[in-house]
Structures are given as structure tokens and as C-alpha cells.
Amino acid sequence: MRHSTPSLFSLLLRCTDQRIVKAGRSVHALSIKIGSLEDRFVGNSVVNMYAKCGHLSNAAMAFEDMGAGCWDVVSWNCLINSYSQLGLTGSAAVFDLFRRMVAHGGSRPNAFTFAGVFSAASHSLEMAGWGMEAHCVAIKTDNSADVFVGSSLLNMYCKLGLLSDARKVFDRMPQKNSVSWAAMISGYASNRDGFEAFELFRLMVVEDECSVNEFVVTSVLSALVSLEFLHMGRQVHDLTIKNGLVSFIPVDNSLITLYTKCHCLDEALVIFMSSDNKSPITWSAMITGYAQNGDSLKALQLFCNMHSNDVSPTEFTFVGILNACGDQSLLPEGIEAHCYILKLGFETQVYVKSALVDMYAKCFRIEDARRAFDMLREVDVVLWTTMISAYVQNGEHEEALTMYNKMESDGLLPNNLTIASALRACSSLAAFEHGKQIHARTIKHGFGIGIPIGSALSTMYAKCGNLEECGHVFRRMPQKDVVAWNSIISGYSQNGRGVDALNLFEEMRLEGTEPDHVTFINVLFACSHIGLVEKGWSYFRLMQDEYGLAPKIEHFACMVDMLTRAGKFEEAREFIESVPMDHGMCLWRIVLGSCRNKKNFHFGAYAGERLMELGSTDSSAYILLSNIYASWNRRDDVERVRRLMKLRGVNKEPGCSWIEMKSRVHVFVIGELLHPEIEDIYVELRWLTKHMKEEGYFPDTGVAPYDHLMGDLGYFSEEELPMSASLC
Incomplete structure (x- = not known):
């Protein structure tokens, strides 16, 4: 049976449409046998069949078999666009083919060629140079004025984040369609620039309102999903009603997303309920x-x-x-x-x-x-980041850092959320050296110190006691949100720099950043630790009167701590009894701790008995109360508290402390002898104890005669062990 070129072409087209690669191979073999592959239409059809069926290696071989004399723009476009659809993995092949096409000279690139090349260049910023090279070729070959080419070029620059270049291309386009407008607006949306996106949309309404369609509307709405742009989003919503675009499902979806992101759930629900499809x-x-x-x-x-x-x-x-x-x-x-x-x-x-x-x-x-996590060990930064954050949320900070190190050793590049989670783990462990290494990696990877990395870095240095570096990071942050301010204020207040913390709070207010609940916790903490009772009261009233923030239990706790540190125990009692919420036992626990420090045993006994009445399960409350009674030599009350502690099944958790040395975290628990260098540590500790006594320093055991955690059992405190380890 004799097969003509049109019949071969029809067979290949059918195999392509139905994705039947086996039958396509048979037609390919037949075309070689009868010598029809040299026909340009048949050759292109073979290349297109393999490419559309996902067999790009076979498509490339068929392309080469055609010979340079048979190649035309369709041949090149088949391969270029197919490789472009592979994403980043096919980008190198796209540019190799494009350069060969230009060097070959037999076929001039057309709009479809440039669409494939620009799409391939949009996958990574590393490809920007190749994309710009193709842009130059488009100008040289008079293709840049084509609206299809211009839209593809515009989309490339937007996806690469090069918005200034994208806007230049957009402004110079002699003709724009809805795709061009939507691409530029989407670029601004991706860069979270809602204002520019809205202004461009307004310009489109003025210049070409007929081109406003559902794709343009969804693009601009995606840029306005922030409370500051809510009024703009409502204007776009009104326009969609006017132009009859609310019947489109994507528009409804975008409006629902807009209102939910702006905390307007009632408006979102109205749109949801009114949606027909x-x-x-x-x-x-x-x-x-x-x-x-x-x-x-x-x-x-x-x-x-x-x-x-x-x-x-x-x-x-x-x-x-x-x-x-x-x-x-x-x-x-x-x-x-x-x-x-x-x-x-x-x-x-x-x-x-x-x-x-x-x-x-x-x-x-x-x-x-x-x-x-282990069920899907893909090389995906989102999954790894989620697992690292999970460890941090559950207090498994060492595991979080171990996983971060494994991620780095596997060659997976972290993102800003990964870095922030790892830095939070370092903050909790006070792992200064490890935190500095992560800081160095942020510089190496080019993350900068924007949000959220800047805040996490500032917190890490503060928790490690390096306030100088903490301040440097904060001052270099390009943008400072309330979290960044909270980090620096907290760092200063918790490291004995309360006055500086309050000055930063005033600076924050002058710059127009509105404080939140966490800010006032830090401010009240600072007032408590530097004894500014009246100042603390003024800030406590300020958060309610000026900022409309209802105090939470943490704020009441700071106020109680401030009053008891200042020795105002009666005022603290009246304050606790006036608290309008159920505070459980935490406020009386604060009073009990302060009574021990101030040696106000009478009020301490009152606070301790209140905790006993409330059924406290905190071992420290029982131990402190029994120690107070012991200091008065009230043995019956001591035994009563101890019996109550035993009856309620309250156990003393062993003390734990740690120290970072040579990029390793050494953990010490009271009574455990598992550390490999424990003998050397104890030798050093006994020498230190002897030296302290010779210098005239003795522990204050006035309120701890019943705390069986000291020398009678041969144990040292959890604070002393890491100190001794650092000297070994």
C-alpha cells in the first residue's frame, strides 16, 4: 500500500491528538522506510508528535535526523516550546536551541519562539541574562512590537521580580491587550505592591475599560488582600458588579479571599452565599x-x-x-x-x-x-521548614537545629522562614556560636535582614546577651514592624537595660508603629525590673485608654511582679483581688517568689496558703512554703505541707541547665552522671567551691533548709555544672 505525504501527516496528527506514541513510532518508521522524513511537513509532525507525547529525547533525535536543510521555524518552535514546558529543568536546552536557531540563520524567530524562550527564562533569576539576550534579539528582528511577544516579555520580567524593567516594557508597548494589563498588575501583586497595582488598574479603566475582564479583576484583587488596601478592593468590587463580572467563579473566589484576608468575614459570607456556581x-x-x-x-x-x-x-x-x-x-x-x-x-x-x-x-x-514528615522525604523547603518549626513550637530546639544542619548538608537551600525558625531555636538554647553561623549563612545566601529574619536575629543576639549586635541588626533593618520593635525592646528589658527599653518604646510611638499586647508586656517588664512603679501604672493605663488593648493575664502578672519587687505587698494583694478574669494561681505564685526574695515571710505564708487552697501542682510553691515555715521553726506546718505535696502527687522536677562550647550544647540535669567528662567537671567544681569559701563567700541557706538539692546528697546545682564544664 502506497502512503502519500498527506496521509502520513494525517496519521501523525491523529497519534499526536490521542497521545498514542506506539502508533506514532510505527508511522515514524514507515516515513523513514519510504523516504518521506525529508519532507518538512512530515518531519515537523514527527518532532511534534514525540514532543506532545512527552518523549523529548526522541523528538530531539527526529529533529536532528531531518537535517539542517529541512529545519524551519515550526521545527525549532516544537522543541523550544516543549522544553520550556518542563520548567527550570528544560531552560538550558531552550537557550541552547534558541542560540543554534539564531546562528543557523535559516529561520527567523517569531512570536511563538520568543514566547517559549521568555517562559523558560522566567523560572529563575539566574536565567535573567539569557532572557535579556533574547529581548535584544526580539528588538533586532522587529518582534518586540508584537503584542504577544510584548506580553510574554512582560510576564518574564514580572516573574523574575524585575518590575522596573517590566514597567518600561509595558509603557513602550505600542499596543496593549487584556493579557498585557493583567500581567503587569499580577507582577505588582506578586511583589505585594497593592498601591501600584490599583493605580495601574485605574489607568486601564480610563484608557481601555472594554478590556477589563475577569482575569484582570482577579489579578488586581490578589494585590489588595491587605487591610490597608481594603477600600481599594471595595471599589474594584463595585466595578465588577457594574460590569457584570461577579457571575464569574474566579472573581467570586478572589473577592472571598480579599474579604477574609481583611477580616471581613460577613462580607465574604454574603458573596459565598450569593454565588450560584x-x-x-x-x-x-x-x-x-x-x-x-x-x-x-x-x-x-x-x-x-x-x-x-x-x-x-x-x-x-x-x-x-x-x-x-x-x-x-x-x-x-x-x-x-x-x-x-x-x-x-x-x-x-x-x-x-x-x-x-x-x-x-x-x-x-x-x-x-x-x-x-518521614513518609514524604522530598527535597522541598516548605516541608523541611514546617518540621523545623514544629520542633521549635514543641520546645525540641536541639532537634530543630539538628534538622536544620541536615537540611544544609543535603544541599537544600533554606528560605527566610527556615532561617527564622532555626534562629528561634538558637535563642531558646542561647546557642550564640550556632546563631552566628546561621547569621553568616543568611549573608551568604543573600537573604538580608528584612522581616522575619531581622527580628529573629535581633532576638537571638539579645537572648545570648550580645546587646550591641542586637542593636546593630535592628538599626540596619530596612523595614521595622511591631514584631521587630518587640524583639529589641524585649532584649533590652530582659538584659537589665530597662531605661533603654522604655526609650525605644517612645521612639516606636514617634515613628508611628502601633504597639500590641506583646509590646506592653515588655514595657511593663522593664518598669518592674528597674523599679518604676508609677511609670508602670501610667503604661498600664495607656494600653487601655489610648490603644484600646484589654489587659491579658501576662499584663496583670507584670503588674503584680512590679508591685511585689517594690515591696508593695498589700497593694499587690488588692490588685490581685480586683483582677476581672480567672488568673488561676499564677499571680499568687509571683507573690510567693517575691516574698522569698524580700524575706517577707508573713505575706509569703499567706500567698503560699492561697496556692494550697487552689490546689497548686507546682512543686516550687510547696517547697517555698515549707522553707518559710522551716525558717520559723514551725515543724508541724512543714510536715503538713510535705504531706499535702505527697498526697497530691506533686514531684520536684530535676533542675536542668546547659552551655554551648565548641558548637556543641552540653546539657546537665541534677543527679545525673552521664556526661563523659563529669569527673573532671566535679573536680573543677570542688576547687571552685573551696576557693569561694576561702574568699569568704557562702551560700544563703536562710530560706532553704529543706531543699534537698545541695551538698547533703553530693549534688551541685544545675547552674554550677555548666560553669565548671566551661573551665575544664
């Missing part, structure tokens, strides 16, 4: 909105309604549900969601896996979080 994304947007605004129960209820309406959830639905379960520590509901995820096969999705890890961590099931 709710897609799974619509349901997911509303569920996620409830979860992000702390209304987890409504998120779960809406998820049940979604299931009742036979709407299949997506992976994004489960991310919202898992976040809702984690935020409220709803472990049973989280486990049910996990089972549903397994049933639908979403467990391999990276974002779902990250949400699972986060949910289990927030429910204090760190072992389950680690198991979820």
Missing part, C-alpha cells in the same frame, strides 16, 4: 478564611456542609481544615481529616503534608508530625 475552590476559600481568622468551628461546619452538597474537596480544602484543627488543638478532628486525605490520595501533596506536620505539632504530637 460554587466550585471546590470557592468552598476552600471560605473554609480557609474561617481558619485564618480563628473561627475553626465554623470552618469545620462549612467543610461538613461541603461534603453534604457532594462537592469534592481539593488539597487546598484540606490545608485549611488541618490549619483549623491545629490552631484549636482539635486532634480527633485532625485525625479524621488525615484519614479522609488518605482515602482521596492527597497525602503525597507537599502542602497537604506540610499542613499535616503543622497540625500534629500544634496538637503536641511531635512524634506523629515526624512520622508524617
Whole structure:
């Protein structure tokens, strides 16, 4: 049977459309046998068939077999666009082909060529030079004026974050369509520049309102998902109603996202309820909105309604549900969601896996979080960051740093959230050397000291006692939010620089940054430790009267601490009894500790008995109260407190301390002899103790005759062991 070129072309086209690569190979073999491969149409069809079926190596071989004399712009475009669709992995091949095409000279690149090249260059900033090279070729070949080429070029610069270059291209375009406008607005949205995105949208409405479609509207709405841009978002919403665009599902979804991100849940719900065609994304947007605004129960209820309406959830639905379960520590509901995820096969999705890890961590099931992580050991920075953050949230700071080091050794580049979590672990361990190494890596990786890394660095240096470096980091931060201010104020207040902390607070107010609850905790803490009682009262009133912040238990605790440190115990008692919330036992515990320091045993006994009445399970309260009675030689009360402690099953947790030496953290627990150098440490400690006594220093045991943690058992305190280890 004789096969003509048109029949071969038709067969190859059918194989391409139906993605039947086996039959396509047979047609390819037949074309070689009868010598039709030299025909340009047949050759291009073979290349296109392999490329569309995902067999790019075969497509490249077929391309080379055609011979340079048969190559035309279609041949080049088949390969260039196919490799471009591979993402970053295909970018190098795209530029190699593009350079060969230009050098070959037989075919001039057209709009489709440049679309593939610019798309390949948009995947990484390292490709920017190649993209600019292609831009020059587009200008030289008179293709840059084409609206399709211009839009592709514009999209490349926007995705690379080169917005100034993108805007130059946009302004010089002789003709713009809705794709061009949407690409430029999306660029501003990706850069979180809502103001510029809105201004460009306004310009479009003035110049070309007919081109405003659902894609442009969703682009501008995605740029306005912040409370400061809410009034702009409402104007866009009004325009969508005027132009009849609210019937489009993507517009509804974007409006729901806008209002939920701006904490306007009622308005979001109105749009959700009025939507005639709710897609799974619509349901997911509303569920996620409830979860992000702390209304987890409504998120779960809406998820049940979604299931009742036979709407299949997506992976994004489960991310919202898992976040809702984690935020409220709803472990049973989280486990049910996990089972549903397994049933639908979403467990391999990276974002779902990250949400699972986060949910289990927030429910204090760190072992389950680690198991979820180990089930999907992909080279994905989001998943690793979530696991590191999970360890930090659960106080497993050494494990967090171990995982961060493993991530680095595996060659996975961290992101700013990874760095911030690792620095928080260093802060909790006071691991100064490790923190400095991470700081060096932030410089090496080019992260800078913006938010959130700057705040985490500032906190780390403060927790390690290096206030000079803490201040340097803070002053070099390009932008300072309330978290950054809180970090520096906390650092100074907790390191004995209370006056400087208060001066920073006043500077914060002058710069227009509004303080939050955490800010006032730090400010009251500073007042407490430098004895500024009247100043503390003025700040306590300021947070309520000027900023409308209702005091939380932490603020009441700072006030009690401030009053008792100043010896105003009666005033502290009256203040505690006036607190309008259930404070449990924490305020009386603060009073008891201050009574020991001030040796006000009468009031200490009163506070201790109040704690006993409230059923305290804190061992220190029992020990302090028994020590107070012992100092009065009231043996019956001592035994009564000890019996009550035993009856309630309250045990003294062994003291623990640590020190960082030579990039290792050495942990010491009272009574344990597991450290490999424990004998040398004890020798050094006995020498120090002997030397202190010779110098006339003796421990104050006036209020601790019953604290069996000292020399009678041959143990030293958890503070003394790391100090001795540093001298060995």
C-alpha cells in the first residue's frame, strides 16, 4: 500500500491528538522506510508528535535526523516550546536551541519562539541574562512590537521580580491587550505592591475599560488582600458588579479571599452565599478564611456542609481544615481529616503534608508530625521548614537545629522562614556560636535582614546577651514592624537595660508603629525590673485608654511582679483581688517568689496558703512554703505541707541547665552522671567551691533548709555544672 505525504501527516496528527506514541513510532518508521522524513511537513509532525507525547529525547533525535536543510521555524518552535514546558529543568536546552536557531540563520524567530524562550527564562533569576539576550534579539528582528511577544516579555520580567524593567516594557508597548494589563498588575501583586497595582488598574479603566475582564479583576484583587488596601478592593468590587463580572467563579473566589484576608468575614459570607456556581475552590476559600481568622468551628461546619452538597474537596480544602484543627488543638478532628486525605490520595501533596506536620505539632504530637514528615522525604523547603518549626513550637530546639544542619548538608537551600525558625531555636538554647553561623549563612545566601529574619536575629543576639549586635541588626533593618520593635525592646528589658527599653518604646510611638499586647508586656517588664512603679501604672493605663488593648493575664502578672519587687505587698494583694478574669494561681505564685526574695515571710505564708487552697501542682510553691515555715521553726506546718505535696502527687522536677562550647550544647540535669567528662567537671567544681569559701563567700541557706538539692546528697546545682564544664 502506497502512503502519500498527506496521509502520513494525517496519521501523525491523529497519534499526536490521542497521545498514542506506539502508533506514532510505527508511522515514524514507515516515513523513514519510504523516504518521506525529508519532507518538512512530515518531519515537523514527527518532532511534534514525540514532543506532545512527552518523549523529548526522541523528538530531539527526529529533529536532528531531518537535517539542517529541512529545519524551519515550526521545527525549532516544537522543541523550544516543549522544553520550556518542563520548567527550570528544560531552560538550558531552550537557550541552547534558541542560540543554534539564531546562528543557523535559516529561520527567523517569531512570536511563538520568543514566547517559549521568555517562559523558560522566567523560572529563575539566574536565567535573567539569557532572557535579556533574547529581548535584544526580539528588538533586532522587529518582534518586540508584537503584542504577544510584548506580553510574554512582560510576564518574564514580572516573574523574575524585575518590575522596573517590566514597567518600561509595558509603557513602550505600542499596543496593549487584556493579557498585557493583567500581567503587569499580577507582577505588582506578586511583589505585594497593592498601591501600584490599583493605580495601574485605574489607568486601564480610563484608557481601555472594554478590556477589563475577569482575569484582570482577579489579578488586581490578589494585590489588595491587605487591610490597608481594603477600600481599594471595595471599589474594584463595585466595578465588577457594574460590569457584570461577579457571575464569574474566579472573581467570586478572589473577592472571598480579599474579604477574609481583611477580616471581613460577613462580607465574604454574603458573596459565598450569593454565588450560584460554587466550585471546590470557592468552598476552600471560605473554609480557609474561617481558619485564618480563628473561627475553626465554623470552618469545620462549612467543610461538613461541603461534603453534604457532594462537592469534592481539593488539597487546598484540606490545608485549611488541618490549619483549623491545629490552631484549636482539635486532634480527633485532625485525625479524621488525615484519614479522609488518605482515602482521596492527597497525602503525597507537599502542602497537604506540610499542613499535616503543622497540625500534629500544634496538637503536641511531635512524634506523629515526624512520622508524617518521614513518609514524604522530598527535597522541598516548605516541608523541611514546617518540621523545623514544629520542633521549635514543641520546645525540641536541639532537634530543630539538628534538622536544620541536615537540611544544609543535603544541599537544600533554606528560605527566610527556615532561617527564622532555626534562629528561634538558637535563642531558646542561647546557642550564640550556632546563631552566628546561621547569621553568616543568611549573608551568604543573600537573604538580608528584612522581616522575619531581622527580628529573629535581633532576638537571638539579645537572648545570648550580645546587646550591641542586637542593636546593630535592628538599626540596619530596612523595614521595622511591631514584631521587630518587640524583639529589641524585649532584649533590652530582659538584659537589665530597662531605661533603654522604655526609650525605644517612645521612639516606636514617634515613628508611628502601633504597639500590641506583646509590646506592653515588655514595657511593663522593664518598669518592674528597674523599679518604676508609677511609670508602670501610667503604661498600664495607656494600653487601655489610648490603644484600646484589654489587659491579658501576662499584663496583670507584670503588674503584680512590679508591685511585689517594690515591696508593695498589700497593694499587690488588692490588685490581685480586683483582677476581672480567672488568673488561676499564677499571680499568687509571683507573690510567693517575691516574698522569698524580700524575706517577707508573713505575706509569703499567706500567698503560699492561697496556692494550697487552689490546689497548686507546682512543686516550687510547696517547697517555698515549707522553707518559710522551716525558717520559723514551725515543724508541724512543714510536715503538713510535705504531706499535702505527697498526697497530691506533686514531684520536684530535676533542675536542668546547659552551655554551648565548641558548637556543641552540653546539657546537665541534677543527679545525673552521664556526661563523659563529669569527673573532671566535679573536680573543677570542688576547687571552685573551696576557693569561694576561702574568699569568704557562702551560700544563703536562710530560706532553704529543706531543699534537698545541695551538698547533703553530693549534688551541685544545675547552674554550677555548666560553669565548671566551661573551665575544664
